[in-house]
Amino acid sequence: MTVSQVSYATAGGKNKDKHLYITVAVIDNQDSPVSGAAVGIDLYRDDKLDSQSAGTTATDGTVTFSRTNAPAGTYTTTVMSVTKDGYTWGGGTPPNSFTK
Numbered sequence: 001m002t003v004s005q006v007s008y009a010t011a012g013g014k015n016k017d018k019h020l021y022i023t024v025a026v027i028d029n030q031d032s033p034v035s036g037a038a039v040g041i042d043l044y045r046d047d048k049l050d051s052q053s054a055g056t057t058a059t060d061g062t063v064t065f066s067r068t069n070a071p072a073g074t075y076t077t078t079v080m081s082v083t084k085d086g087y088t089w090g091g092g093t094p095p096n097s098f099t100k
Contacts, residue, residue, distance in 0.1 A: 001082055001089045002028075005024070008023075019068050036056060037082055038082070040082075043067060046074055076097050077096055
């Protein structure tokens with residue numbers, strides 16, 4: 001398995017502090033989405049650990065994490081683990097960054 005992409009979006013929130021959504025996409029060696037994979041991430045804001053989250057990929061191979069009322073800053077995500085029976089994660093996180 002490979003983490004093919006980490007993407008960001010914002011929406012909602014109160015007092016102009018929009019929620020931050022981080023989507024991680026996992027594919028297999030045939031470039032097909034991997035569903036049911038457990039993914040763990042560390043989210044950094046301005047190079048300091050902001051939060052840690054875990055989730056499971058959907059049928060499209062993605063899992064979305066949220067940071068409620070995310071303060072302004074530059075965010076990066078490091079994928080810490082990807083596990084699923086019968087698969088091996090190659091490690092690594094694609095370059096990513098989002099400034100809010």
